Amino acid sequence: MESFEQRLAQWDKNVVKSLAKRKERKETFYTTGGHAVNRLYTHKDIAEVDPLQDIGLPGEYPFTRGVQPTMYRGRLWTMRQYAGFATAEESNKRYKYLIEQGSMGLSVAFDLPTQIGFDSDNSLAEGEVGKVGVAIDSLRDMELLFDGIPLNQVSTSMTINAPAAVLLAMYIAVAEKQGVDSKELRGTIQNDILKEYMARGTYIFPPEPSMRLITNIFEYCAEAVPQWNTISISGYHIREAGCTAVQELAFTLADGIAYVEAAIKAGLSVDDFAPRLSFFFNAHNDLFEEVAKYRAARKLWAKIMKERFKAQDPKSMMLKFHTQTAGCSLTAQQPDNNIIRVAIQTLAAVLGGTQSLHTNSRDEAFALPTEASVRIALRTQQIVAYESGVADTVDPMAGSYYVEALTDTMLKQAEEYIARIDELGGAPKAIERGYMQQEIMDSAYRYQKDIEKGERVVVGVNQFRIDEEPPKGLLRVDPEVEVMQKQKLLELKEKRNSPAVATSLEALRIACSSEENLMPYILSAVRAYATLGEICGVMRDEFGEYIGTAIL
Amino acid sequence: MLERKIRVLVAKPGLDGHDRGAKVIGRALRDAGMEVVYTGLRQTPEQIAATTLQEDVDVLCLSILSGAHNTLFPRVTALLKENDVDDVLVIGGGVIPDEDIPFLKDHGIEAVFTPGTNTEDVVSFIKTNLKR
Numbered sequence A: 001m002e003s004f005e006q007r008l009a010q011w012d013k014n015v016v017k018s019l020a021k022r023k024e025r026k027e028t029f030y031t032t033g034g035h036a037v038n039r040l041y042t043h044k045d046i047a048e049v050d051p052l053q054d055i056g057l058p059g060e061y062p063f064t065r066g067v068q069p070t071m072y073r074g075r076l077w078t079m080r081q082y083a084g085f086a087t088a089e090e091s092n093k094r095y096k097y098l099i100e101q102g103s104m105g106l107s108v109a110f111d112l113p114t115q116i117g118f119d120s121d122n123s124l125a126e127g128e129v130g131k132v133g134v135a136i137d138s139l140r141d142m143e144l145l146f147d148g149i150p151l152n153q154v155s156t157s158m159t160i161n162a163p164a165a166v167l168l169a170m171y172i173a174v175a176e177k178q179g180v181d182s183k184e185l186r187g188t189i190q191n192d193i194l195k196e197y198m199a200r201g202t203y204i205f206p207p208e209p210s211m212r213l214i215t216n217i218f219e220y221c222a223e224a225v226p227q228w229n230t231i232s233i234s235g236y237h238i239r240e241a242g243c244t245a246v247q248e249l250a251f252t253l254a255d256g257i258a259y260v261e262a263a264i265k266a267g268l269s270v271d272d273f274a275p276r277l278s279f280f281f282n283a284h285n286d287l288f289e290e291v292a293k294y295r296a297a298r299k300l301w302a303k304i305m306k307e308r309f310k311a312q313d314p315k316s317m318m319l320k321f322h323t324q325t326a327g328c329s330l331t332a333q334q335p336d337n338n339i340i341r342v343a344i345q346t347l348a349a350v351l352g353g354t355q356s357l358h359t360n361s362r363d364e365a366f367a368l369p370t371e372a373s374v375r376i377a378l379r380t381q382q383i384v385a386y387e388s389g390v391a392d393t394v395d396p397m398a399g400s401y402y403v404e405a406l407t408d409t410m411l412k413q414a415e416e417y418i419a420r421i422d423e424l425g426g427a428p429k430a431i432e433r434g435y436m437q438q439e440i441m442d443s444a445y446r447y448q449k450d451i452e453k454g455e456r457v458v459v460g461v462n463q464f465r466i467d468e469e470p471p472k473g474l475l476r477v478d479p480e481v482e483v484m485q486k487q488k489l490l491e492l493k494e495k496r497n498s499p500a501v502a503t504s505l506e507a508l509r510i511a512c513s514s515e516e517n518l519m520p521y522i523l524s525a526v527r528a529y530a531t532l533g534e535i536c537g538v539m540r541d542e543f544g545e546y547i548g549t550a551i552l
Numbered sequence B: 001m002l003e004r005k006i007r008v009l010v011a012k013p014g015l016d017g018h019d020r021g022a023k024v025i026g027r028a029l030r031d032a033g034m035e036v037v038y039t040g041l042r043q044t045p046e047q048i049a050a051t052t053l054q055e056d057v058d059v060l061c062l063s064i065l066s067g068a069h070n071t072l073f074p075r076v077t078a079l080l081k082e083n084d085v086d087d088v089l090v091i092g093g094g095v096i097p098d099e100d101i102p103f104l105k106d107h108g109i110e111a112v113f114t115p116g117t118n119t120e121d122v123v124s125f126i127k128t129n130l131k132r
Helices: A003-023 A051-055 A088-101 A139-146 A164-178 A192-198 A207-224 A236-240 A243-266 A270-276 A289-306 A335-352 A369-384 A401-423 A427-432 A435-451 A482-496 A496-514 A517-527 A532-543 B022-029 B043-053 B069-080 B099-105 B119-129
Strands: A080-084 A105-106 A155-158 A186-189 A231-234 A277-282 A322-326 A355-360 B007-011 B035-038 B058-064 B088-096 B111-115
Touching: A080 A088, A080 A155, A080 A289, A080 A369, A088 A105, A088 A139, A088 A270, A088 A369, A105 A192, A139 A164, A139 A482, A139 A496, A155 B043, A164 A186, A164 A207, A164 A517, A164 A532, A164 B007, A186 A231, A192 A231, A192 A236, A192 A243, A192 A427, A207 A231, A207 A243, A207 A270, A207 A427, A207 A532, A207 B007, A236 A243, A236 A277, A243 A270, A243 A277, A243 A289, A243 A401, A243 A427, A270 A277, A277 A289, A277 A335, A289 A322, A289 A335, A289 A401, A289 B099, A322 A335, A335 A369, A401 A435, A427 A435, A435 B022, A435 B119, A496 A532, A517 A532, B007 B022, B007 B043, B022 B035, B022 B058, B022 B088, B022 B119, B043 B058, B043 B069, B058 B069, B069 B088, B069 B099, B088 B119, B099 B111, B111 B119
Parallel strands: A080 A105, A080 A355, A105 A155, A155 A186, A231 A277, A277 A322, A322 A355, B007 B035, B007 B058, B058 B088, B088 B111
Antiparallel strands: none
């Protein structure tokens, strides 16, 4: 009887013969991230992949198939729309709208001055107040932001990095005012400074004090806010900056390794903090490549935690992640097409086993999204969740010859990158030398050139174009917001207890040059209504500021 | 005699950290034979104006994705004017709504390039609109 191998060899010959008459669409097919894609995958391509050791079962090491045994049959992913603009009052309204529409968790976008630790009245904040997120200057703004939202009933994700300790302290202080114990609080702070140096740009302090703040947060929360995800190690922004899927995977996990090392060095024991680490990935258009990326990420992190860091608790080995669809894939041309892109990316995230998801809106290549656009984005998740059937069985892509082969290849390539970064002395050193920045930039430039040469088709941009009118009805942030924020700051500074503010800031200053955990000091300053700019100002004085690299 | 290379400053005013576009444009201009200086992030209008003078550039490319363009772009061009700089071609790029473009053009930004721009269009715009 003919064997599969014989038949496959014959099939290959037949296909090659037929190619003489009729060529394929391209000489070589590539994934978005640049992997050559074979014409056909069979079980031969995954002969090395062991069903138990490499793929395993959901909820079990190495977690390739997911971190929970029942995945979305038990509970759907958290539909969490990133939002925030203008003032705390305005953003509070948007949060209440999102909750009404079925959003399951909040995700706070802060404006750039807040992210860089400046108050709204700082001259460097001019023109930026309330633009890309909500302006938060003090605990007063935070109280308004969560007004009427019981903090023991929502989970809140905050995209905040360099001043994460301050915003977390404000959240804890709002909870206190609501009578909610910090032990009940659920949510995430991004708190990932390494990718800020690498790709996103909202750093304040140099690496060493930044890493101290991060490990201080790990330590403080393990006791006081035990349900909080103390970091969201983010590949999202690295990908947005232009890297490939494998680079996203590798650089993110390399950052993860650096945080674990820093925490261990600070005297924490791995199983005390590792279960609260979380990740954040991008979902781009290449469906199978993205699914393989998430599966490879889970497996590789489990291996790293078990083998490199000798974690004992399986929870320390589980890579839990948030996903956001790819902002960089949205086009300003024929923007309604973005709805379709986001739907495909949603499918990728869900087939990849994400724990929560933000879907972008069609109009985000122009401005912050309108309410109507945000609703479509949320409905996209709901349609995938309730109508498509993909959430009804665990890890449905497992066993696909292509996806398993790609998972394996991506994992190996990521390991090679991590080995290279280890050689350079770990992620912080490699970033200092500009290694990742250069890799990201090379990929970004190649991507753009491929589009311009027509080798990569972007519908509506380099093919299938039409003449169209500029979009109407975009969301605009009123420039008055800046005036209002400054006014609020003036009033706050008149009303608050100034000596208490001064005392708390002085205590923080002294603590900065000690070995103490800074969280309790930051919390006291926040409670006294010291502003974000004042608190970060003290730390700027004590720690200095980081100057970024400018690599073309 | 060798023709002098076109000198370009790519600058990021404001607090926004998104510089993929700025860097891609910078590289494309370099590939097109221009000399390109990139400022890095978080430059004040004053710093950008000073660098423009110091580097003696022919072209200044400003990039903002945070929505602060209406505040910061005109600030840069006003400072150039104050310093009697009238022969530098100033262009802008980023996430900028079409309806803001006339205002920016009135304030000395001679072209605004938005998402989906082909880098070759930027190269040819610069070559045909140089002021010196």
